[in-house]
Amino acid sequence: MQEKLERRSFIFTLALVSIAFALMLQPFFIAIFWACAVALIFYPLYVYLCNRFPKWPNLCALLTLILCIVVVVIPVLLVASSFISEVANLYQNVQSGKVNLGAKVEEVRAAFPGINAALERVGMNFDGLKESLLGGLMSIGSLIAKNALALGQNTLNFFVSLGLMLYLTFFLIRDGSSLVDLLIRALPLGDEREKLLLAKFAEVTRATIKGNLVVAVTQGTLGGIIFWVLGLPAPLLWGVVMTVLSLLPAVGAAIIWFPAALYLYATGDMIKATVLMLYGVLVISLVDNILRPILVGRDTKLPDYMVLFSTVGGLMLFGISGFAIGPLLAALFMAFWQIFMREFLGDTGTLSPPQTAQLPNTKANTGSPDREG
Incomplete structure (x- = not known):
C-alpha cells in the first residue's frame, strides 16, 4: 500500500514538474519547433560529413549549421526585410493618395461592363463589393504595417529567439539519434x-x-x-x-x-x-x-x-x-x-x-x- 501511494505521488509530482517546465519553455516553442525541423532536414548532411570525418562530430555539426545559416537563414532575413519595407511603402502610398485603389477598381468595371449585371443576378452590388474589398485591403495593409513596426521594435527578441534556435539546432544535429532513443525509452506509449x-x-x-x-x-x-x-x-x-x-x-x-x-x-x-x-x-x-x-x-x-x-x-x-x-x-x-x-x-x-x-x-x-x- 505504501509503495503504491509513493508511486502515485511520484507520478503526480512528475506531471506537475513537466507541466511547469513546459510552461517555462512556452515562449520558445516556435524556436524549438524550427530547431527540430531544421535538424531533421540537415541531419543527412551531418551523417555524410561524419562518415568522412568520424573523429570530429562537433566540427561536422558546426559545418552543417553554418551551411544551414548560409542557405536558409540569411536569404530569409534579406527577403523578409525587403518585403516589410515594400509593404510599408505601399501602405503609405495608398494612405497619401499616390496609389488610388478605387480608381483602379473602376477601370476594371469600365473594361468589363458585364460585371454589374452578373453581380446583380446573384444579389450583389458592385459599389458595395468595392467598398468591402478596399476596406479589407486597407485593414490588411494596416495590420501588416503595424506588425512590421512591432517587428522593428522587437528586433532584439527576434534575434534572441533566432540565436536560441540555432544553438539548439547544433545539439539536435549532433545528438539527434541519442535523443530520439532517450525519448523512446522515456515515453510510456509503447x-x-x-x-x-x-x-x-x-x-x-x-x-x-x-x-x-x-x-x-x-x-x-x-x-x-x-x-x-x-x-x-x-x-x-x-x-x-x-x-x-x-x-x-x-x-x-x-x-x-x-x-x-x-x-x-x-x-x-x-x-x-x-x-x-x-x-x-x-x-x-x-x-x-x-x-x-x-x-x-x-x-x-x-x-x-x-x-x-x-x-x-x-x-x-x-x-x-x-x-x-x-x-x-x-x-x-x-x-x-x-x-x-x-x-x-x-x-x-x-x-x-x-x-x-x-x-x-x-x-x-x-x-x-x-x-x-
Whole structure:
C-alpha cells in the first residue's frame, strides 16, 4: 500500500514538474519547433560529413549549421526585410493618395461592363463589393504595417529567439539519434507506437518544409520574376505573397497573377496581360504538378482538404510557422487515430482516401508493444 501511494505521488509530482517546465519553455516553442525541423532536414548532411570525418562530430555539426545559416537563414532575413519595407511603402502610398485603389477598381468595371449585371443576378452590388474589398485591403495593409513596426521594435527578441534556435539546432544535429532513443525509452506509449509516431513526425516535417516550401518559393520566385519583367509594381512584394499563397492547395499563386492579368486586360495592355496569363498557366501552375511529387511524394501527402484546413488553421493559430505546424498536427492526429483503430478496434482500414497518405503496416507489431504504459 505504501509503495503504491509513493508511486502515485511520484507520478503526480512528475506531471506537475513537466507541466511547469513546459510552461517555462512556452515562449520558445516556435524556436524549438524550427530547431527540430531544421535538424531533421540537415541531419543527412551531418551523417555524410561524419562518415568522412568520424573523429570530429562537433566540427561536422558546426559545418552543417553554418551551411544551414548560409542557405536558409540569411536569404530569409534579406527577403523578409525587403518585403516589410515594400509593404510599408505601399501602405503609405495608398494612405497619401499616390496609389488610388478605387480608381483602379473602376477601370476594371469600365473594361468589363458585364460585371454589374452578373453581380446583380446573384444579389450583389458592385459599389458595395468595392467598398468591402478596399476596406479589407486597407485593414490588411494596416495590420501588416503595424506588425512590421512591432517587428522593428522587437528586433532584439527576434534575434534572441533566432540565436536560441540555432544553438539548439547544433545539439539536435549532433545528438539527434541519442535523443530520439532517450525519448523512446522515456515515453510510456509503447516502443513500436513511438517509433511510428516519430517517423510520421519526421516524414511530414520534411515533406512540408523541404517539399511544400520549395514548391512555394519556386512559384513565388517565378511570379515575382514575371512581375518584374513586365514592369508591374512591387514585384518582390507580390512574389512573397504568391509564395505564401502557394502553400495553400486549390488556391495558390493564381489568387495574385490571375487578377493582375485581368487588370492588364482592363487597362488595355493586351500584350502584357496575355504574357502573364500564359506564363501563369504554363509555368507557375505547372510547378506544383512537377515538383511536388518529386520532393514530397504521393505516399506522404495528406488529403488536399486536410492540408487546406490545417494550413489555414495553423497560420491563424501559430502565425507564419503554422504552415508547417498545422499539417504536422493534422498528420499526428490521423496517425494517433489510425493506431487506435488498428490496435483497440481491430480495424485495418484507413482514415484517408486510397490515393493519400498510408501509414506503415504495424499489424505485425500491434499485439504486444514493448511497453503498455
